[in-house]
Amino acid sequence: MSEDILSLIKENVVQGRINQEDEGMEEGMEGKPAVTELVQKALDDGIDVQKIINDGLTSGMDIVGQKFEKKEYYIPDMLASAEAVGAAMEMLEPHLAKNGIEPKGKIIVATVKGDLHDIGKNIVTILLRGAGYLVKDLGNDIDDQTIVDAVKKEQPQFLGLSALLTSTMTHMRAIVQSLKDAGIRDKVKVIVGGAPVSEQFAKDIGADGFGADGFQAVSVIDSLNS
Amino acid sequence: MITIGENINATAKSVAQAINNRDTEFIQNRAKVQAEAGADYIDVNAGSGYGSQEQSIAAMQWVMDTVQQATDKPLVIDSDDPKVLQAALARYSGDNVIINSVTAEPERLTSIGSLAAKRRASLVALAMGEAGIPDNVSDRLAACDRIVKELAKLGVPTESIYFDALVLPISVDPSQGMITLNTIARIKQRYPEAKTVVGLSNISYGLPNRNIVNRSFMLMAAYAGLDAIIVNPLDTKMMGLIKVADLLTGNDPMCRAYIRAHRKGLLQD
Numbered sequence: 001m002s003e004d005i006l007s008l009i010k011e012n013v014v015q016g017r018i019n020q021e022d023e024g025m026e027e028g029m030e031g032k033p034a035v036t037e038l039v040q041k042a043l044d045d046g047i048d049v050q051k052i053i054n055d056g057l058t059s060g061m062d063i064v065g066q067k068f069e070k071k072e073y074y075i076p077d078m079l080a081s082a083e084a085v086g087a088a089m090e091m092l093e094p095h096l097a098k099n100g101i102e103p104k105g106k107i108i109v110a111t112v113k114g115d116l117h118d119i120g121k122n123i124v125t126i127l128l129r130g131a132g133y134l135v136k137d138l139g140n141d142i143d144d145q146t147i148v149d150a151v152k153k154e155q156p157q158f159l160g161l162s163a164l165l166t167s168t169m170t171h172m173r174a175i176v177q178s179l180k181d182a183g184i185r186d187k188v189k190v191i192v193g194g195a196p197v198s199e200q201f202a203k204d205i206g207a208d209g210f211g212a213d214g215f216q217a218v219s220v221i222d223s224l225n226s
Numbered sequence: 227m228i229t230i231g232e233n234i235n236a237t238a239k240s241v242a243q244a245i246n247n248r249d250t251e252f253i254q255n256r257a258k259v260q261a262e263a264g265a266d267y268i269d270v271n272a273g274s275g276y277g278s279q280e281q282s283i284a285a286m287q288w289v290m291d292t293v294q295q296a297t298d299k300p301l302v303i304d305s306d307d308p309k310v311l312q313a314a315l316a317r318y319s320g321d322n323v324i325i326n327s328v329t330a331e332p333e334r335l336t337s338i339g340s341l342a343a344k345r346r347a348s349l350v351a352l353a354m355g356e357a358g359i360p361d362n363v364s365d366r367l368a369a370c371d372r373i374v375k376e377l378a379k380l381g382v383p384t385e386s387i388y389f390d391a392l393v394l395p396i397s398v399d400p401s402q403g404m405i406t407l408n409t410i411a412r413i414k415q416r417y418p419e420a421k422t423v424v425g426l427s428n429i430s431y432g433l434p435n436r437n438i439v440n441r442s443f444m445l446m447a448a449y450a451g452l453d454a455i456i457v458n459p460l461d462t463k464m465m466g467l468i469k470v471a472d473l474l475t476g477n478d479p480m481c482r483a484y485i486r487a488h489r490k491g492l493l494q495d
Contacts, residue, residue: 074432123398195237
């Protein structure tokens with residue numbers, strides 16, 4: 001029984017359905033219970049919260065990631081699934097501490113100074129939250145010092161920096177340097193992303209990782225986290 | 227509709243490389259094929275994000291010289307750095323020129339607006355302020371109001387402004403299509419003497435079959451009052467449909483341009 005409901009949760013994450021009125025990726029799913037109804041049912045049935053997350057939500061999101069990588073899924077599909085996972089995580093939130101479940105890690109994200117593009121950063125934030133990380137989003141157009149101060153204060157394991165302009169990506173290099181100058185470079189892993197940013201650029205500036213899209217960001221952070 | 231060719235932009239890696247290597251043939255070829263494909267203006271963006279301001283200025287001046295040797299088409303000078311724009315204007319021999327771009331952000335609006343006034347250049351102005359791209363029509367219009375007022379003080383007439391109504395991906399927010407279209411319509415209502423422009427490919431970001439979405443959106447934007455478009459002029463289907471848009475919005479007297487395009491085989495079904 002518990003496996004049935006978990007695989008239904010997973011299936012509905014893949015379909016990107018938050019509640020029963022939602023259309024899925026495929027036709028004819030309206031009216032059937034979706035992620036939030038199924039998660040409620042799983043909680044009522046006393047299914048282990050960690051199992052709901054791992055075998056339902058996360059394994060569903062893994063499939064979405066694979067489909068996105070294969071270009072079978074597009075951004076709206078990915079967002080629908082991420083929103084469904086986000087809604088489920090909100091329902092599970094009160095049960096997490098009770099069951100001794102900790103976030104996988106703490107991450108600060110920001111779009112750098114002079115850059116007002118936040119769409120990519122927001123997608124990464126949604127996916128990271130869905131993957132079980134605690135994310136603090138500083139916003140966009142954030143100057144270097146504010147970012148370094150936030151790292152000092154919040155002591156996250158990761159710092160995610162986004163830039164969409166060739167003229168603003170240079171701030172990433174400056175921020176890495178400022179972290180060094182502040183003596184905290186080894187306390188935080190720096191991940192960079194955004195249209196003009198490349199693996200090579202990440203290496204050049206001494207960042208720890210590069211994500212070409214939201215799913216890559218999550219998998220890079222997962223691999224650096226283990 | 228005025229078409230601005232977008233293919234000389236250092237955001238594209240191949241162009242950045244050509245500029246770095248001072249590859250005259252590559253850049254001149256890009257200029258020529260865009261001119262031949264019917265672009266009314268050619269956008270020139272030489273900023274790759276690496277290097278100093280001096281290097282950016284040198285790169286821009288080289289591109290300006292190189293492009294002008296290849297074509298007589300007027301240029302759109304594209305940079306967010308006033309010093310780069312100034313250096314580019316100094317190398318420009320034509321009369322008709324568009325500076326791309328400013329926002330309502332006061333400091334750059336003043337410095338770049340003054341450049342435009344001195345040179346009698348037109349100016350692309352993004353309908354946004356310091357806080358980023360507003361997600362609604364009224365805040366975009368408010369930015370336009372501030373831009374018109376400030377530029378008027380500097381001596382840039384409203385008819386020299388190309389307002390960029392701004393396009394955000396519909397894949398992330400389904401309301402963005404109508405927000406851009408309504409912004410265009412409202413700008414034309416409030417400032418009929420100003421022009422409107424968009425670079426519309428952002429609308430289809432993250433979707434399959436982007437070309438269909440882009441072309442359809444162009445037609446809708448034409449109805450809303452779009453005057454100019456930043457576009458890949460080698461997209462022959464798009465260029466053909468732009469003729470159709472002019473025809474259907476009454477901007478092609480006696481249907482001459484449309485029929486001429488037909489005779490040249492430029493219209494694809």
